[in-house]
Amino acid sequence: MSPKLPTDIETPAVVVDVALLERNMATAARIKRESGAKVLLATKAFALPAVFPMMREVLDGTTASGEYEARLGRETFGKEVHVYAPAFSEPEVRRLLTLADHIYFNSASQLARFLPMVKAAGKQGSAKHVGIRINPGYSNATVGGALYDPCAPCSRFGATRDTLDEMPWDDIEILHAHALCESMADGSAGLIEKVGRDFAKYIGRVKAVNFGGGHFINKPGYDVARLIAAIKAFREKFGVEVILEPGGGLIVDAGWLVSTVLDIHRNEKDIAILDTSASTHTPDVLEVPYTPRVVGAGKPGEKPHGYILGGKTCMTGDVIGEYSFDRPLKVGDRVVFEDMAQYTFVKNTTFNGTPLPDIGLLEKDGTYRVIRRFGYEDFARRVGA
Ligand SMILES: Cc1ncc(COP(=O)(O)O)c(C=O)c1O
Incomplete structure (x- = not known):
């Protein structure tokens, strides 16, 4: 599509098209309305406070890759702030306890190390929702091969199946399964169904399941109805909240x-x-x-x-x-x-x-x-x- 750009734009320039961004937000609004899922913006893909007021009308909050993005989400977007990283340092967790509402850990060892800090913060009135990222063993990244597949061999992302029984499930509220990259609805539904099949025992222990990002919901050809049906079936079966946290899928072609x-x-x-x-x-x-x-x-x-x-x-x-x-x-x-607009100026x-x-x-x-x-x-x- 050819943009109607003024001819005198100084270059180089990344130009975000507000009308196209609104079009993309309408897809998120539909998914929320028809499936009951929460939808967050992954700010790693697009951190542009100038358009956050419009995005905030639709989305439930932001998800961060660490302290700085969490702080940006807290200060410029508001609503819920989620944060995940493959590993946190102790000072980072201490600061995140004042910035984020939901903290996802990557391993049993990170959980064991930081759960006491999270609980202590909770006793002082700043309750946090704790999540664990699992590695669902589901490969569907449509670009970049193993470089963009969170479930590629030896991936550092997510607790592996064999470590899940030993997790402190009484303290975990959210199961997090990010496995996609620019995936179409087959990939989204496939992930949701696989997690439902293979991890039912753990889903029974949590309040919410976060199916990560990589749902390419605004890519032409993405079957939004299929995603909605998969989320609805999952919610009906397990009675849990479902969260999505796309980045690229909210910003593509905008x-x-x-x-x-x-x-x-x-x-x-x-x-x-x-x-x-x-x-x-x-x-x-x-x-x-x-x-x-x-x-x-x-x-x-x-x-x-x-x-x-x-x-x-x-x-x-x-x-x-x-x-x-x-x-x-x-x-x-x-x-x-x-x-x-996605994954450019942020990088x-x-x-x-x-x-x-x-x-x-x-x-x-x-x-x-x-x-x-x-x-x-x-x-x-x-x-x-
Ligand atoms: C944990 C997590 N959530 C969400 C996203 C956003 O993914 P995307 O921009 O492909 O939708 C990523 C991307 O790397 C991620 O690692």
Whole structure:
């Protein structure tokens, strides 16, 4: 889909389209309404307080990957704050006890170490809900192979089945089973059904089951009714609350990365060097890896003018992909990458002193508003200048 972006946007810029974000929120609202599940935003995918007031109207809160995200959720989103990490340090747990309402541990050893602190906080009036993340042994990540599969062999995520009997179930309120990544409804329903089949004995001990993120609920083709039916069946069978905590699934296709061609270089092929960079601005392009869609461009050979699109860092592999265009690219042309609101600005770095992209909002009335512009100070402060 082509965004109606003003032509004078300064680049590089991550532009979040408020209307598209609202469209995505409507899916979350439907899931909540029809299934009775709670839906949280995983801020690891998208931490943008400027749009939290609108998201807060639908969602039940946020889920964090550690102290800083928990604090951001507490201070800028409100409602419920959940937090999970593969391991916490003692000072982190101490601070989390003032920030989060729900704390999920990854192992029997972390539980044993921190349960006394959590209980002591409870006695002083700040009651926390304790969860344990299990490894359900369910592989369904649709991208990135083992790199993005929480249940890949030797994964560090979640207590393994053989350790569950020894857990202090009297103190655990939530079973957490995050296993998906960009999964369609078959994956979501498959996970819910597998956990119901294989872990029934433990579900009987808790009040809620959190089926994590990775439910790609706003991806075209995702069968939302199937997810809703699976949640309803699970809730009816076990009488527990169900929680989902998607990140990407709430944000998919709701934003753009707008860049400008700085030069056309020739080395066997035409190479357009952009003012953006895979390495610093869209690291998932290299990590997953994948080739993002570009507005108006086709695959190599589909259109008459072929280009490799590359970043401006020193890293040889800082290449976004190979594309073709109807017309030759020239210096100053705009290149717009699709689906760039999730897992982009939250992961950006200033490697090479590369300027960070603006973060902007395309408002519903078509106006463009820069939320945050970064400068030399953001680079310099991080290296201690
Ligand atoms: C524990 C947990 N919850 C939620 C999420 C969000 O996943 P996604 O953005 O794929 O929906 C992740 C992603 O890594 C995660 O590890």
